[in-house]
Amino acid sequence: xxxxxxxxxxxIKSLEGLYHQSFSEKDFQINDTxxxxxxxxxxxxxxxxxxxxxxxxxxxxxxxxxxxEHHNNFISSYNVIKAFLNLTIxxxxxxxxxxxxxxxxxxxxxxxTHLKIMVEYSSPNTNKPLHLGHLRNNxxxxxxxxxxxxxxxxxxxxxxxxxxxxxxxxxxIAWQHFANGATPESTHTxxxxxxxxxxxxFNNEYKNEVEKLKSKGVExxxxxxxxxxxxxxxxxxxDWERGKPDVMELWNKMNSWVYKGFDETYKxxxxxxxxxxxxxxTYILGKEFVQKGLEDGSFYKKEDGSVWIDLSEQxxxxxxxLRSDGTxxxxxxxxxxxxxxxxxYHLDESIYVIGDEQIYHMKVLKEICKKLGMPFADKILHLSxxxxxxxxxxxxxREGTVVxxxxxxxxMIETAKHHTKELGKVKDFTNEELNxxxxxxxxGAMKFYLLKVDPKKRMVFNPEESIDFHGFTGPFVQYTYARxxxxxxxxEEQPATGNQQPATVSLxxxxxxxIIFLEKYNNAVIQAAQELNxxxxxNYVFHLAKTFNSFYAEHSVANxxxxxxxxxxxxxxxxxxxxxxxxxxLLGIQVPERM
Numbered sequence: 027x028x029x030x031x032x033x034x035x036x037x038i039k040s041l042e043g044l045y046h047q048s049f050s051e052k053d054f055q056i057n058d059t060x061x062x063x064x065x066x067x068x069x070x071x072x073x074x075x076x077x078x079x080x081x082x083x084x085x086x087x088x089x090x091x092x093x094x095e096h097h098n099n100f101i102s103s104y105n106v107i108k109a110f111l112n113l114t115i116x117x118x119x120x121x122x123x124x125x126x127x128x129x130x131x132x133x134x135x136x137x138x139t140h141l142k143i144m145v146e147y148s149s150p151n152t153n154k155p156l157h158l159g160h161l162r163n164n165x166x167x168x169x170x171x172x173x174x175x176x177x178x179x180x181x182x183x184x185x186x187x188x189x190x191x192x193x194x195x196x197x198x199i200a201w202q203h204f205a206n207g208a209t210p211e212s213t214h215t216x217x218x219x220x221x222x223x224x225x226x227x228f229n230n231e232y233k234n235e236v237e238k239l240k241s242k243g244v245e246x247x248x249x250x251x252x253x254x255x256x257x258x259x260x261x262x263x264x265d266w267e268r269g270k271p272d273v274m275e276l277w278n279k280m281n282s283w284v285y286k287g288f289d290e291t292y293k294x295x296x297x298x299x300x301x302x303x304x305x306x307x308t309y310i311l312g313k314e315f316v317q318k319g320l321e322d323g324s325f326y327k328k329e330d331g332s333v334w335i336d337l338s339e340q341x342x343x344x345x346x347x348l349r350s351d352g353t354x355x356x357x358x359x360x361x362x363x364x365x366x367x368x369x370x371y372h373l374d375e376s377i378y379v380i381g382d383e384q385i386y387h388m389k390v391l392k393e394i395c396k397k398l399g400m401p402f403a404d405k406i407l408h409l410s411x412x413x414x415x416x417x418x419x420x421x422x423x424r425e426g427t428v429v430x431x432x433x434x435x436x437x438m439i440e441t442a443k444h445h446t447k448e449l450g451k452v453k454d455f456t457n458e459e460l461n462x463x464x465x466x467x468x469x470g471a472m473k474f475y476l477l478k479v480d481p482k483k484r485m486v487f488n489p490e491e492s493i494d495f496h497g498f499t500g501p502f503v504q505y506t507y508a509r510x511x512x513x514x515x516x517x518e519e520q521p522a523t524g525n526q527q528p529a530t531v532s533l534x535x536x537x538x539x540x541i542i543f544l545e546k547y548n549n550a551v552i553q554a555a556q557e558l559n560x561x562x563x564x565n566y567v568f569h570l571a572k573t574f575n576s577f578y579a580e581h582s583v584a585n586x587x588x589x590x591x592x593x594x595x596x597x598x599x600x601x602x603x604x605x606x607x608x609x610x611x612l613l614g615i616q617v618p619e620r621m
Contacts, residue, residue, distance in 0.1 A: 066538070156288065
């Protein structure tokens with residue numbers, strides 16, 4: 027049980043004993059005490075002042091007296107500022123907590139809940155490589171899954187590969203027209219990049235054809251429909267849905283190139299999945315649901331044969347479900363996938379990590395599932411996140427202006443190499459150790475930078491800023507971890523101080539601050555899960571690292587004032603390193619043993 031929970035229970039018990047009424051934790055707030063005031067935790071009592079018709083000062087003092095009288099095993103003293111009751115935690119309690127937990131490698135792991143949750147992320151298209159936007163999606167999805175797992179849930183990581191549709195056919199048509207039989211192997215190109223180049227080639231050719239038609243007096247809308255390469259692409263999509271052998275053969279071949287490329291990138295960035303779904307499978311099931319919706323009146327056909335649903339009553343307008351030529355759209359496969367997920371895994375919740383531009387789409391999906399009478403419609407949750415841009419502005423994959431994930435990873439590792447060499451502290455590293463270190467730092471910098479911002483916020487990614495060893499960055503936290511390992515190695519070289527539990531001592535301010543901060547890691551893990559927000563963990567580990575560095579600047583570990591203080595500070599150092607390592611793991615970031 028956390029200190030916050032203990033305080034909540036103690037305050038409720040004290041209130042009920044004093045005023046003979048029922049109370050809950052909703053009747054008051056518990057905050058960290060502001061630095062300018064004495065205390066560790068502050069009880070905010072404003073909501074109780076009106077309810078109990080007492081002055082703030084009188085109410086706070088009565089509760090404070092009750093707490094220190096009956097709960098002095100962990101509350102040592104209090105002070106009052108208006109309706110703010112500031113509590114100081116007992117030194118002995120804090121040290122008992124530290125000595126009981128400082129070697130616990132699983133510290134922060136919560137009790138098993140038996141809830142089954144699926145987190146869907148990545149969801150790439152097989153017509154282009156992963157890019158910067160995909161990186162935020164992958165890091166966010168993987169991290170949320172790990173956070174939920176640490177909170178005791180059974181978590182399934184999944185991805186839906188968008189492996190069919192008009193965009194896939196664009197790459198296929200372009201390859202047929204312009205490749206002359208070229209392959210990733212013959213051009214020494216990574217498979218996903220190879221196919222992505224033909225997607226860009228298609229769009230360039232399409233633009234040229236549209237402009238030619240317009241120059242002949244054809245209206246823009248008509249030119250866009252009549253462009254020969256687009257008509258061939260639409261014909262190929264129909265052939266694909268009919269299962270035409272030569273089209274299917276090309277589709278399988280080009281997708282295999284892309285999958286190989288994706289796998290290389292996923293392995294490099296440390297992202298994995300328990301289950302991969304394919305749109306080419308789920309869209310068929312979705313079509314069956316569309317037919318069912320037509321039969322029961324949930325959906326309707328327009329004169330051109332296209333199928334729609336009217337969600338005006340839900341404030342969502344009309345939504346296309348099948349095109350007039352019978353080909354499906356994204357929402358079609360999404361309907362099929364919902365059923366597949368819940369029936370196969372019996373989920374309590376299905377979380378979709380999708381950008382905020384799809385908020386409307388996800389609302390529509392949920393309403394369609396309700397219309398179809400799916401009992402799990404309310405278990406669909408959209409974790410929407412803001413788009414990520416570079417300092418140079420927005421990216422467009424069809425114009426070839428996207429920053430490929432692989433290129434960005436290479437740049438980050440090179441930047442980490444440059445900054446590390448500037449520090450000049452790696453002269454005794456082997457080349458293999460250096461390469462591992464640069465990769466650990468480069469990927470850590472990128473993941474931390476993309477995860478330290480609340481998912482709901484849009485953000486600009488600055489590679490150079492993300493690698494700063496002194497800023498709010500992954501390398502700063504990683505460096506602190508490596509620094510602690512260095513301290514502990516030096517301590518181990520000194521004469522042993524015994525294995526018995528250290529005696530309690532009077533805590534100095536920074537010692538108290540660090541122990542209380544370590545105790546709050548459980549709260550951070552729980553909060554991050556409740557909010558589906560890895561930035562809670564990123565902010566926590568950064569401030570923990572910052573606090574440890576302030577502590578170490580003031581107090582020696584190896585040369586502490588006495589043996590008991592040395593034991594205390596070793597315990598603090600060990601636990602800080604474990605919590606940093608565990609916290610960074612939840613962000614998908616590795617820690618270096620030395621830097």
